[in-house]
Amino acid sequence: MSARSTDSKFRIQPFLEKWGVIVAFALLFAVSTWKQGFDFLNPENLRTLLNSNAPVGILAVGMTLVIVSSGIDLSVGSMVVLSAALGTTAMNSLIGNEWSEGSAVALGALVTLGAGLFAGAINGSLVVFGRIAPFIATLGGLAAFRSMALAIADAGEIRSQSSTLFGVLGRGGIPLAYESTPVVDATGEAAAPVFHGLLNGAGKPLTLPYSVIVFFAVAVVAQWFLSRARFGRQLVAVGANETAARYAGIPIAWVRFRVYAVMGLLAGVAGLVQSSRMNSVSTAQLGLGSELDAIAAVVIGGTSLRGGFGRVWGTVVGVLILGMITNILTISGVSPYWQGAVKGAVIVLAVLVQRGSRD
């Protein structure tokens, strides 16, 4: 690879345009390892890093699709809180009505996903049938959906009434260690359990969180749809040149509507993951500002804000880069007030490096 980059000067730019996000990721990873060593590489830290960024990651994947269609969705954070607030409220009232915990949690989850889908469909209708610019239509959603969530809970917190099941998605996971058969020693007392594999600080098995699995699964499916499915091809065509797409007989309205609906559904998924992890919904805080994080991840990942070109895998790396920055700054004890400045610089830098890739 070094031979290629020393070939001639003008090959560096195209290389960075395409692979810059990977280079940035590798550099950040190396710097983090060098500066913090085990504090950073510690499996538990990596798990936390992935886990805490999964909800924004799910949003960013949806945002990639929206941006490929040359749209934008500013309302994702508000859709997260509204869907989670509705779902949790529904679940609590079912539990209050003596439903079994299992069915209450399942129905609550469905309400969360359905609310997200519905909110997204509203955005899509405004953009497609109302012919409102996506920026404006979803700016309305940004304000309205959050305000509804605040009204539901009087701007307070909705605590989940489910004692165990509701938290499984957000906190549970697949254990990355197994327990060896307890050995009974001569005194007849059971020995302390022995684990083989990755353990956390408390000596318990480390888990691969379900939320992270959901994040990656969503990303894989979205990347598949973008590059292999008809819907993805249509998104790219509409985003690259809407007029040409219309002339080619593509149902533009239906394509646009669907991408906002899918975005809403994914906001519902993110809302479910978040509320499950917290086991409550803070209507004032949940999802606040996550539209910016999601858009930033998409941009860092190399998707063109002009539409017509995008890559979900780039967005996933973008999410990890943003997460790593926060992570490393936090471990290093940098004031959270400064973290925004560093993030901002990285976003601008990413765009500078990748600029011109679509001219």
Next chain:
Amino acid sequence: MANSMARRDGALLSAAAVTVDYPGVRALDGVSIDFRAGEIHAIVGENGAGKSTLMKVLSGSVRPTAGQLRLAGSEVAFTRPSDAIRAGIAMVHQELNLVPTLDVAENVMLGREPTRLLGVAIDRPRQRARARELLAMLGADLTDDHALARRAGDLSVAEAQFVEIAKCLASDARVLIFDEPTAVLGEREASRLLALLRRMRDEGRAVIFISHHLDEVVAIADRVSVLRDGKLVQTFARDAAGAIAGEDALAQAMVGRELGSIYPAKGEALRQESGAVGNAIELVGFGARGRSSGISLAVKPGEIVGFAGLVGSGRTETAEAIVGLRRREGVVRVDGREVAFANPRAAMRAGVAYVSEDRKGRGLHVTLSSVANMTLPSLDAYTHFGGARVDSRAERAVAQRWIESFAIRCARPDLPISSLSGGNQQKFALARWLETKPKVLIIDEPTRGVDVGAKGEIYRIIAELARAGLACIVISSELPELIGLAHRVVVMRGGTVAGELSREKLARHDSDERIVRLASGLSEEKESHA
């Protein structure tokens, strides 16, 4: 010395042996021409004759490969349009360049706003007064306070044109270039504009006037120059009696006399079969609302019908209305059944395909690969599981099949289609619609921006498709193409059918002149089937 010579014979602006080479094409070939103060000099010629290139040279947006420009006797070299404007040469473009959100007065004075407070603040009263003065000079209605405050975006095309001309006057232009100013105007507005051109001339400016409408040219030009294939063919001047060369002489000079052999034999099969076959597509009193109307036409399978007419005569709009891209009026029947397509998708399903004239903006996605472009209209045919998977192998195979059958030069179908030449792009644009198995193919400007070699191949393809039973409507501004390819030609003018040339009339030697006459309004005779 040269200076005074120039003044004596009145040449304000002149071009000497100007040649312009574009990659692969010589757009202008040693053209020498002069424009005098106090004269309207019309430039006519077919599309591609080099008119717009000449205007671009004069207005500073294209630098000639060879030759020179003289302004009032001294040599000038413009490197950008603002150089020409500063020298007093202003061009009124076909597509108007007003700022839609600014008002009339602001647009007229754009870039030369009168200021006060040491140049910090715009002097609105003086801006208005000056704009009013200029518009009044033009005889425009836009001089009261209310009109001056209207936003340019709300103006009609004719009004916007007045504002555009006032803008040129604000820059003290001595040479005014009008590129098809009447193409977008109605008859009354056009005659007002022509009166304005005369006034500009009488004030001693040099007026350069490009038009396809020969009747206008004959009516107002003091001299007419004819361009063909990048060369100046002839310049006609008014004789002592004030008459300019006959319209026929103009039309003849424009068209020239060569119809090459790049046109394939017209399908004879059609004549034997067509009697028994119903119409593939039939229009009755059809039109694109606001752009064309009252068009009745039937095309049989295997027939190629040409659509001739000037730019703006409503040909493209009519075609777009057929496939549901514009609001329509009247009736369309496909295979005898009345249809009303909501969009090109619906048209495609019923077997009607439209290949756009605007490859870059509408016909193709230039940033996408050749394969993706190729399969976009027919994508459903390559998907499995309800669209969840596009079979990329099948896609590549179909692209490869067309690459072979159309001899498309495309080594890497996975690269953006913009990497191909115009001719090869056009073949893909055609192939993508043929892949939808249409019964009716409407193809708009099939060879625009296509090199001569590929032109012949595209003609051959269209002729073969027709022989195989496809009903083709070919819209073209190139007369030889229509005459060489079509079984009959419908001529449009001002949004409706001005006449039709049957197969027999097309075969006659004066068919091109007839078309030019019909299209430019010199002759109102209706040509009928009989």
